[in-house]
Amino acid sequence: MGSITLQQVRKSFGDVEVIPGVDLEINDGEFVVFVGPSGCGKSTLLRLIAGLEDVTSGQIMIDGRDVTHAPPSQRKLAMVFQSYALYPHMSVRKNIAFPLKMAGMAAAEQERRVQHAAGILNLTDYLDRRPGQLSGGQRQRVAIGRAIVREPSAFLFDEPLSNLDAALRVNMRVEISELHKKLATTMVYVTHDQVEAMTMADKIVVLRAGRVEQVGSPLELYRKPANRFVAGFIGSPNMNFIEGEAAARLGAHAIGVRPEHFAMSTTDGAFAGTVGVAEHLGSDTFLHVELDGGTPIVARAAGEFPVDHGDRIWLTPQEGRVYRFDQQGLAL
Amino acid sequence: MATRHQKTLARLMVAPSVLLLLGWMIVPLAMTLWFSFQSYNLLSPGMEQFIGWTNYKYFLSDPAFWTAMQNTLLLVGGVLVITVGGGILLALLLDQPMFGQGVVRILVIAPFFIMPTVSALVWKNMFMNPVNGLFAWLAKAVGAQPIDFLAQYPLLSIILIVAWQWLPFATLILLTALQSLDSEQMEAAEMDGAGTWAKFTHLILPHLSRAITVVILIETIFLLSVFAEILVTTNGGPGYQSTNLTYLVYSQALLQFDVGGASAGGIIAVILANIVAIFLMRMIGKTLE
Numbered sequence A: 001m002g003s004i005t006l007q008q009v010r011k012s013f014g015d016v017e018v019i020p021g022v023d024l025e026i027n028d029g030e031f032v033v034f035v036g037p038s039g040c041g042k043s044t045l046l047r048l049i050a051g052l053e054d055v056t057s058g059q060i061m062i063d064g065r066d067v068t069h070a071p072p073s074q075r076k077l078a079m080v081f082q083s084y085a086l087y088p089h090m091s092v093r094k095n096i097a098f099p100l101k102m103a104g105m106a107a108a109e110q111e112r113r114v115q116h117a118a119g120i121l122n123l124t125d126y127l128d129r130r131p132g133q134l135s136g137g138q139r140q141r142v143a144i145g146r147a148i149v150r151e152p153s154a155f156l157f158d159e160p161l162s163n164l165d166a167a168l169r170v171n172m173r174v175e176i177s178e179l180h181k182k183l184a185t186t187m188v189y190v191t192h193d194q195v196e197a198m199t200m201a202d203k204i205v206v207l208r209a210g211r212v213e214q215v216g217s218p219l220e221l222y223r224k225p226a227n228r229f230v231a232g233f234i235g236s237p238n239m240n241f242i243e244g245e246a247a248a249r250l251g252a253h254a255i256g257v258r259p260e261h262f263a264m265s266t267t268d269g270a271f272a273g274t275v276g277v278a279e280h281l282g283s284d285t286f287l288h289v290e291l292d293g294g295t296p297i298v299a300r301a302a303g304e305f306p307v308d309h310g311d312r313i314w315l316t317p318q319e320g321r322v323y324r325f326d327q328q329g330l331a332l
Numbered sequence B: 001m002a003t004r005h006q007k008t009l010a011r012l013m014v015a016p017s018v019l020l021l022l023g024w025m026i027v028p029l030a031m032t033l034w035f036s037f038q039s040y041n042l043l044s045p046g047m048e049q050f051i052g053w054t055n056y057k058y059f060l061s062d063p064a065f066w067t068a069m070q071n072t073l074l075l076v077g078g079v080l081v082i083t084v085g086g087g088i089l090l091a092l093l094l095d096q097p098m099f100g101q102g103v104v105r106i107l108v109i110a111p112f113f114i115m116p117t118v119s120a121l122v123w124k125n126m127f128m129n130p131v132n133g134l135f136a137w138l139a140k141a142v143g144a145q146p147i148d149f150l151a152q153y154p155l156l157s158i159i160l161i162v163a164w165q166w167l168p169f170a171t172l173i174l175l176t177a178l179q180s181l182d183s184e185q186m187e188a189a190e191m192d193g194a195g196t197w198a199k200f201t202h203l204i205l206p207h208l209s210r211a212i213t214v215v216i217l218i219e220t221i222f223l224l225s226v227f228a229e230i231l232v233t234t235n236g237g238p239g240y241q242s243t244n245l246t247y248l249v250y251s252q253a254l255l256q257f258d259v260g261g262a263s264a265g266g267i268i269a270v271i272l273a274n275i276v277a278i279f280l281m282r283m284i285g286k287t288l289e
Helices: A042-050 A092-102 A107-120 A136-148 A166-183 A194-200 A218-223 A228-233 A245-249 B004-036 B054-061 B063-095 B101-113 B116-127 B134-141 B154-179 B183-191 B196-223 B228-233 B245-255 B259-288
Strands: A004-013 A016-026 A031-035 A057-062 A077-080 A154-158 A186-191 A203-208 A211-216 A240-243 A254-257 A262-265 A271-280 A284-291 A296-302 A312-317 A323-325
Touching (some): A031 A194, A042 A077, A042 A186, A092 A107, A092 A136, A166 A194, A245 A254, A262 A296, A271 A296, B063 B245, B063 B259, B116 B154, B183 B196, B196 B259
Parallel strands (some): A154 A186
């Protein structure tokens, strides 16, 4: 079991209010990702759930039990830190067994659980090494191993992949997703990378300045962003926003179109512009276009599209894929 | 990458300082060695002659020698235990956020800036004096008999004085080491259910082990040659109760005017220091891996 409920959770450091009041429901077995730009309070929110920070007001419930003032060790949560936070003077085996040892578990049971975790994470050959002798990805797995042996009711991940290189990050992303399917335990995952959020989450929580902007499944956020911030944050490359006359024609302050929702033509279309940089990747073509009004646009064409720097181009948004926003940035 | 040419040049450039340091060390050492095989007493000038190992035989068979050896080890060991133990406690305390942290840290470090003779005299006359001392006043305040520290517990008193001087050094080194401990590690241990004591034994102590080794090494080098504190407080007495090897060599040379015997004692002290150094270097090598 691992449902987590936040009720009006507030956190301030002195006069600075970091989290002005968050209500959130995390169901058992869900993979929830907190995503937002740096400084949006997503890590603080995770640390509040972990109990590493005290809430200023509000209530945190885990499995219906009020743990607002319980110390971290009594919340039955396990956390994987950004720096892995492995104990450098202990072997991998001792690192993984540490929470079990602290719980006073019998040595044989400890060893059984360590072997089990090492088996899941492909660490069996490295059990007698020190963390300093491991690569970044292996250290990451040890940190995860230390979390899973405790059989917690939920896992907390604090930007666990940000210290890895790009290729390894993709691998670990898949491994963590698979681990979630295997263990079926609640996971709360903090990241600033919307690609990680989109690929891993059952439910994404988009945060800005401590406020929850929108909660929903990845495709919900993609299809129906609640406001301009969420629309711009989710999706890669970012959504294009066009203001002025073109937006006013549709009765909005600004309209947004994703790069992949433009039809391109070299002869005619809704918006005319000049190609700046053209990125030909083979599978896709990304065009950085400057519209005649001066608005910069990024557009994506599937496959190859033979235009080059300085060429004229016409872009037409697909029907039903134009998002309209009012003066305050709310979706219309 | 250094080429062979660069290496030769580098050797040439450091040669003057190396030669100077070598001379600085080798000349006194050679002279001490030379004197240690001579019958050389300042009271009978012009009578110097080669007498082989006799000086060593006399020095080693002197009953004061074994007492001095024992006192040296007790002094070094006692001060190390107090400074490392107390240093860890003080470092833990000073690492806590508190009001006036900067001032408190400077106060704690202050004893290190005081000359050994001065601090020993302050301790002797203002604290340990059985008539006017603070400890005597405290004892009298509760109706107890004042203790004449330097007469009754001479070695212990000197250990306390020297430990007081070296405590700031240990505290400083251990505090900086403590501050480099990753806070996420501590938080991870907290999530793992480790209590205060478990965090101390499993995280803080192993993290400090390198700094502790450094403290032990540096302090040992200086503590083997403690002299000023003994000279101004007990003069090695009563009897030989607070005489260490350094003080014994001093008394042999400058109180009994036996330069030859003192030189033999000096060479023995050098050998002893080297044995200790080898052990410590091995210990350091292990913690540094």
